[in-house]
Amino acid sequence: EIVMTQSPATLSVSPGERxxxxxxxxxxxxxxxxxxxxxxxxxxxxxxxxxxTRATGIPAxxxxxxxxTEFTLTISSLQSEDFAVYYCQHYNNWPLTFGxxxxxxxx
Amino acid sequence: EVQLLESGGxxxxxxxxxxxxxxxxxxxxxxYAMNWVRQAPGKGLEWVSLINGGGTSTFYAxxxxxxxxxxxxxxxxxxxxxMNSLRAEDTAxxxxxxxxxxxxxxxxxxxxxxxxxxx
Numbered sequence: 248e249i250v251m252t253q254s255p256a257t258l259s260v261s262p263g264e265r266x267x268x269x270x271x272x273x274x275x276x277x278x279x280x281x282x283x284x285x286x287x288x289x290x291x292x293x294x295x296x297x298x299x300t301r302a303t304g305i306p307a308x309x310x311x312x313x314x315x316t317e318f319t320l321t322i323s324s325l326q327s328e329d330f331a332v333y334y335c336q337h338y339n340n341w342p343l344t345f346g347x348x349x350x351x352x353x354x
Numbered sequence: 355e356v357q358l359l360e361s362g363g364x365x366x367x368x369x370x371x372x373x374x375x376x377x378x379x380x381x382x383x384x385x386y387a388m389n390w391v392r393q394a395p396g397k398g399l400e401w402v403s404l405i406n407g408g409g410t411s412t413f414y415a416x417x418x419x420x421x422x423x424x425x426x427x428x429x430x431x432x433x434x435x436x437m438n439s440l441r442a443e444d445t446a447x448x449x450x451x452x453x454x455x456x457x458x459x460x461x462x463x464x465x466x467x468x469x470x471x472x473x
Contacts, residue, residue: 248416281459283399290449290463291399302454302461334399338458342415343389343401 249273249337253346259354266322268349270335275315279339282311282320285348286331294333295320325351356380356462358450363467370440370471376433376450376464384408384428387453389460390435392446392469402448403435404458418444440471 250273260266270280278298283291293302295311298318308323322329330353335346362374376388390402403424404413412424423436433450447468451460 279457281457283460285399290465291460292463293454293459293461296454296457296459296461302459336399336401336459341413343404343458345399345401348398 248342249276249339249344251335251337251344251346253333253335253349255349256347257350257352259352260325261354262327263324264354266325266329266351268320268322268333268351270313270318270320270346272316272318272337276337276339278314279337280311280313280318281336281338282309283334283336284329284331285334291334322351356452358452358462358464360448360450360464360467363448363469365470365472366440367473368441368471371436371438372440372469374435374437374448374450374467374469376435378431378433378452381452381462383426383431386455387458388424388426388433389451389453389458390422390424390433391449391451391460391463392444393449393466394443394446397446400446404453405433437469440469442471445469445471 252271280298282295285291299311359377389404405424421439425434447466449466450464452462454461
């Protein structure tokens with residue numbers, strides 16, 4: 248099983264600032280990596296797939312990069328609606344696994 | 355609007371069974387793989403199972419293998435999860451989620467249904 252490790256667990260950021268979230272895989276997942284946003288009481292929302300392709304309707308301030316074992320989600324200028332928990336997930340092989348999440352909170 | 359609507363959650367005793375359903379609308383259901391993903395209270399996301407569009411291939415997390423069975427009825431646009439031998443650690447919100455085209459990233463999610471395993 249591929250273990251996905253996200254860091255930091257919590258990120259405190261001021262509105263308008265840049266946020267950088269990391270995700271590391273215990274073995275290569277190529278570019279088969281997705282990012283999700285989840286707000287309290289809601290289902291997750293797909294942000295990024297293929298490590299760097301934004302899903303339909305996702306604002307350009309969200310960007311993904313990386314391949315192999317190291318991945319980054321960047322939110323260029325945090326808006327109030329971006330404060331949430333973010334998860335990475337690989338889909339390179341079975342079982343599919345998620346990272347533990349990074350909570351982005353208001354500083 | 356593309357939509358997934360889960361049902362069937364509830365309170366069940368340890369060792370009991372439950373069947374979840376997920377009704378899909380406004381997309382060609384049979385063209386897409388479908389998944390169950392769960393989230394224990396206050397915890398992260400855990401993928402549970404996937405079934406391909408034709409219903410001929412299934413995959414499971416080790417934590418549920420042999421106890422849970424995923425299936426689908428494409429004539430009814432409905433996904434199922436039969437859960438047997440339930441344990442306290444199966445307590446979670448269960449989401450159904452659609453795989454995006456040829457990728458197993460999940461682009462459409464239901465609102466979730468709560469399963470509580472307790473005596």
